[in-house]
Amino acid sequence: MNNVYYGKLIFELTKEGRKGYSLPKNEIENYGIEALPAALTRGEAPALPEVDELTVVRHYTNMSNNNFGVDTGFYALGSCTMKYNPKINEEIAAHPFFSGLHPLQDVSTVQGALEVYYKLQQSLAELAGMKEFTLNPYAGAHGELTGLMIMRSYHMSRGDEKRTKVIVPDSAHGTNPASAAVCGLDVVVVKSRPDGTVDVDDLRPLLDDTIAGMMMTNPNTLGIFEHSIAEIAKLVHDCGGLMYYDGANLNPMLGKVRPGDIGFDIMHINLHKTFSTPHGGGGPGSGPVGVREGLEQFLPAPRVLRHEIDDDTYHYSVEACDESLGSISGFLGNFAVMMRAYTYILTLGRENVKIVGPLATLNANYVKERLKDVFELPIGGVCKHEFVFDGLKDKSTGVTTLDVAKRLLDYGFHAPTIYFPLLFHEALMIEPTENESKETLDAFIDVMHKIAQEAKDDPELVKTAPHCTPVRRLDDTQAALKPIVTYKELLEA
Numbered sequence: 299m300n301n302v303y304y305g306k307l308i309f310e311l312t313k314e315g316r317k318g319y320s321l322p323k324n325e326i327e328n329y330g331i332e333a334l335p336a337a338l339t340r341g342e343a344p345a346l347p348e349v350d351e352l353t354v355v356r357h358y359t360n361m362s363n364n365n366f367g368v369d370t371g372f373y374a375l376g377s378c379t380m381k382y383n384p385k386i387n388e389e390i391a392a393h394p395f396f397s398g399l400h401p402l403q404d405v406s407t408v409q410g411a412l413e414v415y416y417k418l419q420q421s422l423a424e425l426a427g428m429k430e431f432t433l434n435p436y437a438g439a440h441g442e443l444t445g446l447m448i449m450r451s452y453h454m455s456r457g458d459e460k461r462t463k464v465i466v467p468d469s470a471h472g473t474n475p476a477s478a479a480v481c482g483l484d485v486v487v488v489k490s491r492p493d494g495t496v497d498v499d500d501l502r503p504l505l506d507d508t509i510a511g512m513m514m515t516n517p518n519t520l521g522i523f524e525h526s527i528a529e530i531a532k533l534v535h536d537c538g539g540l541m542y543y544d545g546a547n548l549n550p551m552l553g554k555v556r557p558g559d560i561g562f563d564i565m566h567i568n569l570h571k572t573f574s575t576p577h578g579g580g581g582p583g584s585g586p587v588g589v590r591e592g593l594e595q596f597l598p599a600p601r602v603l604r605h606e607i608d609d610d611t612y613h614y615s616v617e618a619c620d621e622s623l624g625s626i627s628g629f630l631g632n633f634a635v636m637m638r639a640y641t642y643i644l645t646l647g648r649e650n651v652k653i654v655g656p657l658a659t660l661n662a663n664y665v666k667e668r669l670k671d672v673f674e675l676p677i678g679g680v681c682k683h684e685f686v687f688d689g690l691k692d693k694s695t696g697v698t699t700l701d702v703a704k705r706l707l708d709y710g711f712h713a714p715t716i717y718f719p720l721l722f723h724e725a726l727m728i729e730p731t732e733n734e735s736k737e738t739l740d741a742f743i744d745v746m747h748k749i750a751q752e753a754k755d756d757p758e759l760v761k762t763a764p765h766c767t768p769v770r771r772l773d774d775t776q777a778a779l780k781p782i783v784t785y786k787e788l789l790e791a
């Protein structure tokens with residue numbers, strides 16, 4: 299693209315004295331109000347860009363065009379993907395009736411918001427087969443920490459203080475061991491079998507009376523259904539531990555499998571993945587935590603409780619509870635994310651929620667089967683919502699997963715997740731999500747075949763990609779070690 303605004307900082311578009319906006323005349327003095335005290339006024343004018351209105355508009359519009367998002371193209375990022383984000387959710391969440399609320403308002407004035415909060419808790423409990431949910435945690439990792447604190451509170455309440463270890467599979471998301479460590483628990487790693495699922499024979503000898511519980515992700519980070527869950531849950535329960543379900547990627551299970559029905563005691567869900575909040579740039583998120591009957595008293599405070607006034611009239615209150623593990627967030631969590639989730643659940647309804655999982659599974663398997671002729675598929679068979687390749691099949695070209703990811707950008711596709719999970723050297727993790735059309739999936743498949751062919755015919759072309767993006771391949775090590783985040787640093791660099 300070639301225009302005068304492109305690729306420039308707004309400070310580089312400055313023309314001294316140019317204005318895009320004029321403030322009304324300062325009338326304070328006309329009202330007899332004293333001018334600001336000298337101690338509060340600036341010594342010199344702020345260094346703001348001096349630009350006309352059109353320049354400002356074009357500058358930011360061009361910048362937004364440089365961004366890649368689900369609204370501009372296919373985004374097959376595995377694990378943390380941007381799943382379906384219906385626009386109606388944004389409209390509802392932004393409605394002034396909700397967005398205009400203040401967390402310190404008296405509860406009598408926010409009964410509608412508390413009703414949404416309460417009903418979302420109930421919907422999640424029903425979808426997950428759990429007794430109760432809290433919506434307080436701000437993210438998946440925060441939910442894990444909350445869940446593990448519940449696990450610890452449970453053991454402590456029984457005076458069982460030697461349970462200080464948590465079992466985590468080697469395929470787990472990095473947040474699992476991190477949350478356990480933050481909770482003050484020691485991590486014991488259990489190995490995976492060649493088919494990517496937890497190795498029950500490796501698990502057995504790890505179980506004793508020091509085990510607080512086990513964390514499992516299902517489908518796991520390889521997109522595989524953990525088919526030994528019933529056996530594993532029995533082993534862990536028999537030794538006195540609790541089962542924790544990492545439900546960050548619950549969408550392939552929605553309406554098909556409920557974690558509470560297959561032996562899990564505590565779990566979290568990522569509303570910003572499965573329940574449709576866009577979450578680029580690290581936020582905003584919400585990681586509700588659910589528990590089975592008998593653990594609800596440990597949920598964090600405050601909790602939203604419902605009181606029946608008469609037949610169909612309720613009053614909602616916000617309360618601390620005696621045995622609660624305490625507060626883990628400010629107020630009740632990220633309300634706008636909850637609004638999106640609740641809208642999404644109501645929009646789909648009881649029947650349509652059941653086709654989310656099968657569609658996610660169908661799309662992933664379609665892409666996998668059509669690409670396994672040119673990409674290395676270490677674990678075959680039916681996957682759930684996502685799958686992992688181990689780079690290109692033909693290793694003789696020297697073209698890596700990073701090169702393929704960069705070349706995809708030239709064709710207008712966001713790169714899949716790369717080099718995670720750590721089980722394969724050239725991991726390329728693809729999750730198409732449930733709502734992509736067959737035409738989009740076919741276009742992606744064609745481009746992936748094309749790149750595989752380019753890797754054979756002209757490997758340099760792929761190894762030096764991207765060629766068509768605003769900036770070429772970046773030195774990510776330098777970017778991490780010496781980030782340039784201000785204009786001043788850029789001038790000095």
Ligand SMILES: *Cc1c(COP(=O)(O)O)cnc(C)c1O
Nearest residue numbers: 377378437438439471473546583
């Ligand atoms: C995304 C993810 C998490 C962490 O969720 P955050 O909201 O990023 O903290 C945990 N486990 C799995 C399997 C995930 O995909």
